[in-house]
Amino acid sequence: MDETGEGEEYLFKIVVIGDSAVGKSNLLSRFARDEFDQNSKATIGVEFQTQVVQVDGKEVKAQVWDTAGQERFRAVTSAYYRGAFGALLVYDITRRPTFESIRRWLDELNTHCDTTVARMLVGNKCDLEDIRDVSVEEGKTLAEEEGLFFIETSALDATNVNTAFEIVIRDIYNNISRKVL
Ligand code: GDP
Numbered sequence: 001m002d003e004t005g006e007g008e009e010y011l012f013k014i015v016v017i018g019d020s021a022v023g024k025s026n027l028l029s030r031f032a033r034d035e036f037d038q039n040s041k042a043t044i045g046v047e048f049q050t051q052v053v054q055v056d057g058k059e060v061k062a063q064v065w066d067t068a069g070q071e072r073f074r075a076v077t078s079a080y081y082r083g084a085f086g087a088l089l090v091y092d093i094t095r096r097p098t099f100e101s102i103r104r105w106l107d108e109l110n111t112h113c114d115t116t117v118a119r120m121l122v123g124n125k126c127d128l129e130d131i132r133d134v135s136v137e138e139g140k141t142l143a144e145e146e147g148l149f150f151i152e153t154s155a156l157d158a159t160n161v162n163t164a165f166e167i168v169i170r171d172i173y174n175n176i177s178r179k180v181l
């Protein structure tokens, strides 16, 4: 799996899903490059970005996939999900319909991946508190009902973005090491 030969010991594919314009691409660029793009259009062509993180002193390479705009046509392909170890299900805390779509994204994830995939519910744009449309409690409740981790993030001011990915990566890592031992 390690095509670079640079000695990473693990490579985990993580998919980021959710409605259009919830901030998926910006969460990814914040995590992988510490960048935010105010005018980001649907990024066509960028399939994934990688970032190496340390877990228990081991180098873990996270290969994070972006829908690259496919979600606008509700046409995220099965190839997108194939081999995923983790998923971020993202909504925009200022737009309730994006929160209501989460169950549909979860259904889609479940049709392509088994239940061992680490799942994190992500309420993005928490910097926009004054126009919040979904409460923290509602996010927590949905996450509890569906067995997901839950976090609110801001790709804009970098709040909790690394933490969101790191919790997923650590959960994947723990599940795998438990199997190996
Ligand atoms: P995607 O379609 O889900 O990939 O969403 P994008 O990453 O392209 O972001 C959609 C829009 O939301 C862009 O105008 C971003 O600048 C904006 N955006 C993304 N994340 C945040 C955030 O955390 N806070 C704020 N205020 N805006 C954000």
Ligand code: MG
Pocket (backbone or CB within 6 Å): 024, 025, 026, 041, 042, 043, 066, 068, 069
């Ligand atoms: Mg995008």
